[in-house]
Amino acid sequence: xxxxxxxxxxxxxxxxxxxxxxxxxxxxxxxxxxxxxxxxxxxxxxxxxxxxxxxxxxxxxxxxxxxxxxxxxxxxxxxxxxxxxxxxxxxxxxxxxxxxxxxxxxxxxxxxxxxxxxxxxxxxxxxxxxxxxxxxxxxxxxxxxxxxxxxxxxxxxxxxxxxxxxxxxxxxxxxxxxxxxxxxxxxxxxxxxxxxxxxxxxxxxxxxxxxxxxxxxxxxxxxxxxxxxxxxxxxxxxxxxxxxxxxxxxxxxxxxxxxxxxxxxxxxxxxxxxxxxxxxxxxxxxxxxxxxxxxxxxxxxxxxxxxxxxxxxxxxxxxxxxxxxxxxxxxxxxxxxxxxxxxxxxxxxxxxxxxxx
Amino acid sequence: xxxxxxxxxxxxxxxxxxxxxxxxxxxxxxxxxxxxxxxxxxxxxxxxxxxxxxxxxxxxxxxxxxxxxxxxxxxxxxxxxxxxxxxxxxxxxxxxxxxxxxxxxxxxxxxxxxxxxxxxxxxxxxxxxxxxxxxxxxxxxxxxxxxxxxxxxxxxxxxxxxxxxxxxxxxxxxxxxxxxxxxxxxxxxxxxxxxxxxxxxxxxxxxxxxxxxxxxxxxxxxxxxxxxxxxxxxxxxxxxxxxxxxxxxxxxxxxxxxxxxxxxxxxxxxxxxxxxxxxxxxxxxxxxxxxxxxxxxxxxxxxxxxxxxxxxxxxxxxxxxxxxxxxxxxxxxxxxxxxxxxxxxxxxxxxxxxxxx
Numbered sequence: 001x002x003x004x005x006x007x008x009x010x011x012x013x014x015x016x017x018x019x020x021x022x023x024x025x026x027x028x029x030x031x032x033x034x035x036x037x038x039x040x041x042x043x044x045x046x047x048x049x050x051x052x053x054x055x056x057x058x059x060x061x062x063x064x065x066x067x068x069x070x071x072x073x074x075x076x077x078x079x080x081x082x083x084x085x086x087x088x089x090x091x092x093x094x095x096x097x098x099x100x101x102x103x104x105x106x107x108x109x110x111x112x113x114x115x116x117x118x119x120x121x122x123x124x125x126x127x128x129x130x131x132x133x134x135x136x137x138x139x140x141x142x143x144x145x146x147x148x149x150x151x152x153x154x155x156x157x158x159x160x161x162x163x164x165x166x167x168x169x170x171x172x173x174x175x176x177x178x179x180x181x182x183x184x185x186x187x188x189x190x191x192x193x194x195x196x197x198x199x200x201x202x203x204x205x206x207x208x209x210x211x212x213x214x215x216x217x218x219x220x221x222x223x224x225x226x227x228x229x230x231x232x233x234x235x236x237x238x239x240x241x242x243x244x245x246x247x248x249x250x251x252x253x254x255x256x257x258x259x260x261x262x263x264x265x266x267x268x269x270x271x272x273x274x275x276x277x278x279x280x281x282x283x284x285x286x287x288x289x290x291x292x293x294x295x296x297x298x299x300x301x302x303x304x305x306x307x308x309x310x311x312x313x314x315x316x317x318x319x320x321x322x323x324x325x326x327x328x329x330x331x332x333x334x335x336x337x338x339x340x341x342x343x344x345x346x347x348x349x350x351x352x353x354x355x356x357x
Numbered sequence: 358x359x360x361x362x363x364x365x366x367x368x369x370x371x372x373x374x375x376x377x378x379x380x381x382x383x384x385x386x387x388x389x390x391x392x393x394x395x396x397x398x399x400x401x402x403x404x405x406x407x408x409x410x411x412x413x414x415x416x417x418x419x420x421x422x423x424x425x426x427x428x429x430x431x432x433x434x435x436x437x438x439x440x441x442x443x444x445x446x447x448x449x450x451x452x453x454x455x456x457x458x459x460x461x462x463x464x465x466x467x468x469x470x471x472x473x474x475x476x477x478x479x480x481x482x483x484x485x486x487x488x489x490x491x492x493x494x495x496x497x498x499x500x501x502x503x504x505x506x507x508x509x510x511x512x513x514x515x516x517x518x519x520x521x522x523x524x525x526x527x528x529x530x531x532x533x534x535x536x537x538x539x540x541x542x543x544x545x546x547x548x549x550x551x552x553x554x555x556x557x558x559x560x561x562x563x564x565x566x567x568x569x570x571x572x573x574x575x576x577x578x579x580x581x582x583x584x585x586x587x588x589x590x591x592x593x594x595x596x597x598x599x600x601x602x603x604x605x606x607x608x609x610x611x612x613x614x615x616x617x618x619x620x621x622x623x624x625x626x627x628x629x630x631x632x633x634x635x636x637x638x639x640x641x642x643x644x645x646x647x648x649x650x651x652x653x654x655x656x657x658x659x660x661x662x663x664x665x666x667x668x669x670x671x672x673x674x675x676x677x678x679x680x681x682x683x684x685x686x687x688x689x690x691x692x693x694x695x696x697x698x699x700x701x702x703x704x705x706x707x708x709x710x711x712x713x714x
Contacts, residue, residue: 069445078440078456088426088698095708099435103460105710285700297703338693341445343642346654351452353462 028216030208036223042234043201044281044331048191049117052130056188059169064189066165066339067182072155074145076101077351081186084138085113087336090285091193096293100138101146102353107259109293114333115281117191119238124291125262126241126276131187136179149179155349156182161342195282195331203328211328218325221318226310230277236329238279244290245273247311250304254294261291284327298323385573387565393580399591400558401638401688405548406474409487413545416526421546423522423696424539429512431502433458434708438543441495442470444693447642448550453650457495458503459710464616466650471690472638474548476595481648482619483598483633488544493536506536512706513539518699552639552688560685568685575682578675583667587634593686595636601647602630604668607661611651618648641684655680 048056067073071080084098084106085091091112093099098106108124116122122134138144139152156162157177169185170176200219202210211219222228231237241262244255255273262274275291288294289301302322306314314322405413424430428437441455441463442448448469450456455463465481473479479491495501496509513519514534526542527533557576559567568576579585588594598619601612612630619631632648645651646658659679663671671679 066445071443071446071450076456077451083435086428087695088423089428090700093428094434094701095710099433099710103710287701296707333697336695338444338695340690343447344451344644350653353452353456353460 028213028220030216033216033220034204034206034208037204037219040223040228040232041200041204041236043205044115044118044194044196044198044234046196049194051117051132051187051191054132054184054187056191057169059165060185060188061192062339063165063169064185064187065336066162066341067186068189069339070341072341072344072348072351073139073147073152073182074101075147075151075351076145076353078353079145081113081135081138084110084144087113087193087333090114090282091116092286094287096288098144100144101142104143106141106143108291109288112279112282112286113190114193114195115235115279116238117187117194118234119276119279120233120240121238121276124275125265127262127265131190132180132183135183135186135190139182151349152182153177153179154347158345158347158349159342160345165342192334193336195333198281198331199328200325201329201331212324214321214324215328216325218321218323218328221321222325225306225312225314225318227305227322230309231280235279235281237277239277241271241274241276242309243272243274245308248308249273250308254290254292254304256292259291280326280329282330284323284330298326302326385570385577387573390573390577391561391563391565394561394576397580397585397589398557398561398593400562401472401475401551401553401555401591403553406551408474408489408544408548411489411541411544413548414526416522417542417545418549419696420522420526421542421544422693423519423698424543425546426696427698429698429701429705429708430496430504430509430539431458432504432508432708433502433710435710436502438470438492438495441467441501444470444550444690447471447639448473449643451644453645455501457501458499461500463498463500465648466645469636469639469643470547471550471552472592472636472688473595474544474551475591476633476636477590477597478595478633481632482622484622488547489537489540492540492543492547496539508706509539510534510536511704515702515704515706516699517702522699549691550693552690555638555688556685557682558686558688569681571678571681572685573682575678575680575685578678579682582663582669582671582675582679584662584679587666588637592636592638594634596634598628598631598633599666600629600631602665605665606630607665611647611649611661613649616648637683637686639687641680641687655683659683 050056068081071077071083073080079100084093084100086093091114092110095110097108098110100106111124117131122128122131123137128134128137136149139147140149156166163177166176166181170181199210199215222231230240230242233239244250244261249255260272262271263269265271284298287298288296289298295301295304299319302319303314306312306319407413425438428434428440430437436457441450441457443450448471449467452467454465455467457463468481474488479485479488480494485491485494493506496504497506513523520534523533523538527538556567556572587597587599590596601607601618606612617629619628620626622628641655644655645653646655652658652661656676659676660671663669663676
């Protein structure tokens with residue numbers, strides 16, 4: 001398990017003194033930078049990672065791909081997981097906050113599903129331990145898919161082709177069509193949604209030519225200014241929790257006072273406005289930024305982070321370099337074929353598109 | 358061009374006398390049935406068909422696949438072509454009528470995009486001559502994607518990767534990013550969405566074992582009762598217009614009095630409640646039925662057609678046989694890979710999710 005690391009965040013601050021020296025003029029020592037980076041980060045694996053308590057099999061992945069794309073998991077039968085975690089658009093919806101059932105706007109910006117399997121916990125406040133727990137949330141949330149587990153199960157059981165898929169994915173189990181197994185299959189599919197081989201990954205794997213000079217300067221600045229104190233690990237974030245505004249709280253537009261973050265999960269005063277450090281993989285593709293989705297420009301997001309988390313006015317050149325580095329974390333996306341979903345039957349529940357029934 | 362064929366529909370009626378004889382007991386003469394069927398229908402081509410005034414190139418198909426899946430063609434940036442013409446669900450949305458901008462319900466049931474390229478005209482009332490004309494409609498319709506051509510073009514031009522794709526798809530043209538070319542690229546992609554090799558196609562191509570005895574009886578009944586008078590050609594429909602209720606108008610639930618069909622296009626009194634004969638390919642996958650989407654059961658839809666178009670109470674056995682035959686028109690679906698869409702830039706217009714701005 002992991003905990004809010006106020007200390008780790010605070011510890012990053014003294015490094016700032018180094019960061020404001022003229023990094024641009026410096027020659028990059030690739031060997032030293034690679035070594036430093038390898039101590040903080042690791043490459044996205046090139047094979048499907050294992051997940052806790054859920055064997056990732058081909059049958060489960062196939063079923064999960066269907067469920068992920070199936071709008072009949074929502075009450076309206078209009079919205080699928082892919083609506084807000086669009087695999088064609090960096091794994092999110094590029095909206096401030098998602099549009100859900102009845103065109104309601106959700107409370108927080110949709111996180112990307114790509115590489116999410118490598119996060120230590122899920123949601124902005126880490127309230128789900130893993131993707132199989134996470135997957136159950138939006139299906140039931142009134143502002144999202146607005147469905148009920150028993151209706152989901154009834155829907156899937158009404159289609160013999162789905163039942164056969166569940167039997168293959170969960171063999172030797174009586175009654176394999178359960179809400180838990182829906183979540184397990186989705187998690188298995190999501191485990192395949194990893195984006196290895198970015199220029200950054202190639203660099204830390206040992207190819208000094210994989211990054212441009214500017215990207216290397218950005219990586220160096222990302223480490224030296226202290227960004228990497230929170231945004232570390234395989235996903236450059238997604239591993240631990242920090243207050244948004246360690247040094248200075250951003251304005252109410254970016255940090256709405258009503259959303260107290262992890263406090264809602266732990267009911268602990270020190271968790272007010274605490275959020276999971278955002279995983280930064282492919283971040284150039286997932287504007288707008290922050291849990292409020294109020295910042296569309298990655299440069300601006302980086303500058304805000306400088307002030308709020310590091311207490312530093314990053315120079316324009318530093319911001320440009322960091323953004324160039326972040327763009328170099330864009331990896332190779334897996335090929336996903338559009339599934340052909342089972343046909344509804346006379347037993348399949350009807351769509352409920354009205355908000356009040 | 359084609360015209361409303363009241364006469365053809367009327368001419369079908371005398372055949373009814375034949376239809377009510379006990380078809381179940383009869384042995385099917387495959388040679389005769391194949392010959393008869395080949396005079397009325399033709400198989401879905403196994404290669405991408407040519408389209409009028411639009412060379413279907415690989416570059417255009419690739420671009421069209423991106424545009425078809427891109428929600429940024431809509432004002433809200435929530436809805437794509439694929440939202441209502443879902444390639445995973447028989448090419449439509451399996452809703453009574455589609456849900457569009459601001460969660461508004463559209464006026465008519467969404468037609469399938471599969472094999473639509475083979476229809477003689479598009480929309481329930483045939484108001485678009487082809488798919489490149491059709492594609493422009495929903496993008497602009499207030500209850501659908503609610504966008505404006507100039508915003509679509511501005512959006513696409515803001516992303517250099519899209520501009521490069523347009524340059525490749527429309528070479529040697531100054532300023533290839535136009536609304537017309539958006540529609541042309543979508544049409545080119547849609548030309549690939551054909552579903553050949555159904556059991557029915559294999560049968561009329563000469564394989565007597567491709568259909569079961571019941572499916573053959575259904576095909577024979579479909580011809581003998583007169584269904585095939587309107588639902589003929591490669592798509593078993595989609596070629597010509599007929600009044601809904603040639604013999605007897607269905608109830609107001611199925612045929613809402615406000616929607617006068619092709620009358621709105623031609624302003625001709627004889628076109629009141631006239632619609633394009635629905636193409637019946639893969640119809641088992643595209644419930645609910647009729648332009649009103651009020652009938653979920655294909656058996657019921659067939660029975661209603663019997664009464665309203667043929668003036669015949671089809672027996673349960675006839676309905677079952679026809680439905681079995683219709684299910685045998687479900688073809689092989691093309692493999693479509695989820696595209697990776699270009700990343701937005703600082704110039705990309707923002708999503709407008711509110712209905713009143």
